[in-house]
Amino acid sequence: MASVPRRIAHLDMDAFYASVELLRYPDLRGQAVVIGGGRNAIPETLPDGSRRYARLRDYVGRGVVTTSTYEARALGVFSAMGMMKAAKLAPDAILLPTDFDAYRRYSGLFKAAVRTFTEQIEDRGIDEIYIDITNIEGEARQVAADIKAAVNDATGLTCSICVAPNKLLAKIGSELDKPNGLTILTPADIPLRIWPLPARKVNGIGPKAAEKLAAIGIETVAQLAEADLALLQTHFGRNYAAWLVEVAHGRDERQVVVSSEPKSMSRETTFERDLHPRGDRPVLSEQFTKLCMRVGEDLRRKGYVGRTVGIKLRFDDFHTVTRDLTMTAHTADGGDIRRGATECLKRIPLERRIRLLGVRVSALMPAAEQGDNPAPVQEAFRFDEDGSEDSQVDAHDERQEEDDRAEPPA
Ligand code: TTP
Ligand code: MG
Numbered sequence: 541m542a543s544v545p546r547r548i549a550h551l552d553m554d555a556f557y558a559s560v561e562l563l564r565y566p567d568l569r570g571q572a573v574v575i576g577g578g579r580n581a582i583p584e585t586l587p588d589g590s591r592r593y594a595r596l597r598d599y600v601g602r603g604v605v606t607t608s609t610y611e612a613r614a615l616g617v618f619s620a621m622g623m624m625k626a627a628k629l630a631p632d633a634i635l636l637p638t639d640f641d642a643y644r645r646y647s648g649l650f651k652a653a654v655r656t657f658t659e660q661i662e663d664r665g666i667d668e669i670y671i672d673i674t675n676i677e678g679e680a681r682q683v684a685a686d687i688k689a690a691v692n693d694a695t696g697l698t699c700s701i702c703v704a705p706n707k708l709l710a711k712i713g714s715e716l717d718k719p720n721g722l723t724i725l726t727p728a729d730i731p732l733r734i735w736p737l738p739a740r741k742v743n744g745i746g747p748k749a750a751e752k753l754a755a756i757g758i759e760t761v762a763q764l765a766e767a768d769l770a771l772l773q774t775h776f777g778r779n780y781a782a783w784l785v786e787v788a789h790g791r792d793e794r795q796v797v798v799s800s801e802p803k804s805m806s807r808e809t810t811f812e813r814d815l816h817p818r819g820d821r822p823v824l825s826e827q828f829t830k831l832c833m834r835v836g837e838d839l840r841r842k843g844y845v846g847r848t849v850g851i852k853l854r855f856d857d858f859h860t861v862t863r864d865l866t867m868t869a870h871t872a873d874g875g876d877i878r879r880g881a882t883e884c885l886k887r888i889p890l891e892r893r894i895r896l897l898g899v900r901v902s903a904l905m906p907a908a909e910q911g912d913n914p915a916p917v918q919e920a921f922r923f924d925e926d927g928s929e930d931s932q933v934d935a936h937d938e939r940q941e942e943d944d945r946a947e948p949p950a
């Protein structure tokens with residue numbers, strides 16, 4: 541049975557962090573702006589209401605540029621460049637601090653806007669996704685235009701989209717007409733639009749492989765497409781050589797992998813020595829607060845809010861008890877989580893030393909889908925049977941040990 545040709549879109553936000561900042565500082569539109577400063581790059585509001593911005597030339601330190609506006613790129617300033625080096629190229633560029641919470645929020649907003657078209661979305665990071673639009677009715681160009689409009693309505697930001705027969709081409713294509721690009725690639729476009737590109741534009745050909753390719757005279761995708769398979773095999777091994785030939789011809793069968801939503805997020809800690817519920821109360825209380833705050837940070841970093849707070853206690857005899865409480869509204873606030881967790885804690889008789897303490901928030905939803913809900917108020921308590929076993933951790937749980945701190949996503 542002949543299968544329907546797939547239509548895979550890759551969407552990538554334009555100058556993402558910088559564009560989010562311009563929503564907040566619209567007076568900077570059209571200027572060279574660089575994101576990556578610390579606290580001392582926070583703009584100063586003058587008595588007359590105008591703002592004074594930090595300039596790149598005043599920057600001292602070892603920071604790197606996270607991103608820059610297209611105006612700054614025209615001066616040679618790009619992501620990952622050292623800020624001092626960037627200052628030499630664009631001394632008058634405006635410098636702003638990074639605000640990951642804001643970028644995460646807008647990331648959630650644009651993804652939620654795309655989800656109104658389809659659930660067939662693969663999350664590829666803070667500002668990009670693959671979308672399988674095969675089953676969305678309409679011309680590819682129209683579907684892409686509709687998605688771009690929905691993203692713009694939800695965020696005020698522009699993105700670039702390429703629709704292609706597979707992920708490989710869609711990813712390459714979304715860069716071709718940036719910013720605000722809308723690109724359609726068919727197999728017939730490969731010689732004209734893909735082959736002239738440097739080989740490193742292919743996702744999966746990293747700087748090292750590109751260097752090795754250059755050493756054997758292969759700079760462009762076209763040269764790769766013409767290369768002798770045996771030659772590639774001697775330099776790259778059978779598998780990678782075979783893959784190189786496939787990608788040079790724009791072939792890729794990978795499916796869009798729909799990202800599963802986490803069911804809960806939790807933090808737990810096992811104490812170095814078992815703690816006494818009264819004698820060690822100050823330490824316990826401090827650890828308890830810390831866990832609640834950490835879970836709140838995890839939720840905010842990943843862009844979720846949750847409605848059910850749970851705690852877990854393991855005693856020195858390894859007996860484990862859990863309790864949870866559902867609140868009236870979703871939250872990602874450490875203080876709210878602590879209040880809920882404290883209610884849970886009150887329901888556990890503390891008669892033995894404590895070995896482990898854990899805090900979990902479940903009943904999650906993306907923060908972007910939360911309206912302006914009122915602060916959560918406790919509504920009802922739900923108690924597990926006394927002496928219940930450690931609750932099963934769901935396969936999708938974003939579970940992290942206390943000392944295993946994840947870095948913010950790049
Ligand atoms: P990109 O999508 O690579 O870049 P961009 O959105 O800024 O610009 P473009 O229009 O070319 O897509 O990365 C998304 C965000 O990730 C970017 O705004 C900042 C951050 N980032 C870093 O922090 N360090 C980096 O080295 C890169 C490349 C990006
Ligand atoms: Mg981008």
Ligand code: MG
Nearest residue numbers: 552553667668
């Ligand atoms: Mg990107």
